[in-house]
Amino acid sequence: MAMHQSTHRGSGFHLPSSRRNGAVSVPGAADSVEAGALTARAFVFASARVLMGFVFLWAFLDKTFGFGYATASGKGWIDGGSPTEGFLGHVAVGPMESTFHSWAGAAWADWLFMLGLLGVGLALTAGVALRPAAVAGTVMMALMWAAEWPPAKHLSDGSASMSTNPFADYHVVYAVLLIALAAVSAGDALGLGRLWARLPIVRDHAWLR
Numbered sequence: 001m002a003m004h005q006s007t008h009r010g011s012g013f014h015l016p017s018s019r020r021n022g023a024v025s026v027p028g029a030a031d032s033v034e035a036g037a038l039t040a041r042a043f044v045f046a047s048a049r050v051l052m053g054f055v056f057l058w059a060f061l062d063k064t065f066g067f068g069y070a071t072a073s074g075k076g077w078i079d080g081g082s083p084t085e086g087f088l089g090h091v092a093v094g095p096m097e098s099t100f101h102s103w104a105g106a107a108w109a110d111w112l113f114m115l116g117l118l119g120v121g122l123a124l125t126a127g128v129a130l131r132p133a134a135v136a137g138t139v140m141m142a143l144m145w146a147a148e149w150p151p152a153k154h155l156s157d158g159s160a161s162m163s164t165n166p167f168a169d170y171h172v173v174y175a176v177l178l179i180a181l182a183a184v185s186a187g188d189a190l191g192l193g194r195l196w197a198r199l200p201i202v203r204d205h206a207w208l209r
Contacts, residue, residue: 042186042188043189045181045186045189046127046186046187046190046191047190048177048186049125049130049181049186049187050125050190052124052174052177053121053125053126054121056117056118056121057121058121060114060121062076063077063114064076064083064114065077065078066078066079066081071083082104082105082110083113083114084103084104084106085105087147088101088104088105088109088147089105091104091147092156092157093148093152093154093161094147094152095146096146096147097156100147113140119136120137120140120178124181126191127189127193128187128191128192128196129208130181130182130185130193130209131208132208134178134179134181137174137178138175138178141178142171145172148163149161149163150163150164150167150169151163151166151167185197185209196209
């Protein structure tokens with residue numbers, strides 16, 4: 001049976017195109033795929049957010065109670081230990097070496113450091129105030145990067161610094177991830193980000209988002 005072409009070529013009727021990898025286009029399929037990709041991306045960022053939050057929260061808890069990991073048992077903050085004395089007091093390289101030594105063990109330094117760990121950890125875990133958390137966390141990472149000073153090959157006493165990368169160490173990676181999480185509103189999935197955004201003070205002050 002012969003097929004006759006219509007003389008009305010401008011009728012607008014077209015057979016489904018199979019030019020893209022031989023697949024027939026289905027109405028709504030592209031939207032479904034795109035929505036699925038957005039959902040997957042949201043959950044990936046949410047998972048990264050929660051894990052990053054646990055990094056900060058664990059550091060706070062270990063330094064407060066001395067679980068025997070980075071902080072020895074009986075040396076926690078509640079036991080009278082200083083969260084900053086050990087780290088800052090042993091800085092042995094970089095242009096801020098003497099400055100960090102003067103900060104080591106100071107009450108104001110201990111409180112700011114611990115409040116920073118707790119605040120950033122809670123914000124990331126809950127998915128709220130990600131922008132302030134990104135700023136605070138990035139400042140903390142920058143100071144810790146300066147304390148370790150990865151660009152140096154040798155410490156002040158001439159011994160090898162054992163630096164594995166002169167720039168992109170884990171402090172830089174953490175800082176970039178914090179900024180990315182805030183930029184994509186990673187608290188909206190698996191978090192309280194949407195509820196937080198509806199608060200009047202947050203709506204009036206976008207930097208709290």
